[in-house]
Amino acid sequence: xxxxxxxxxxxxxxxxxLLAERGMTLTELATHVGVTTVNLSILKNDRARAIRFTTLxxxxxxxxxxxxxxxxxxxxxxxxxxxxxx
Numbered sequence: 001x002x003x004x005x006x007x008x009x010x011x012x013x014x015x016x017x018l019l020a021e022r023g024m025t026l027t028e029l030a031t032h033v034g035v036t037t038v039n040l041s042i043l044k045n046d047r048a049r050a051i052r053f054t055t056l057x058x059x060x061x062x063x064x065x066x067x068x069x070x071x072x073x074x075x076x077x078x079x080x081x082x083x084x085x086x
Contacts, residue, residue: 015044032062
């Protein structure tokens with residue numbers, strides 16, 4: 001079995017793309033969502049270990065998107081292409 005990635009999860013966050021598509025900055029989103037820019041930056045850079053459903057709801061509302069537009073699961077072999085998924 002392939003090892004989990006260094007962060008312990010295989011979820012990729014597409015916040016950069018969604019912000020760019022909507023012409024919104026991380027600071028603007030933080031204001032709409034009611035969280036700090038630092039916390040959104042942690043999420044954006046795939047370093048978050050968890051997200052509250054209330055925060056996810058507010059992000060989706062502010063970006064007019066679905067959770068699946070924001071989050072993607074990547075199998076281990078896509079994160080570590082040189083490992084054998086046996």
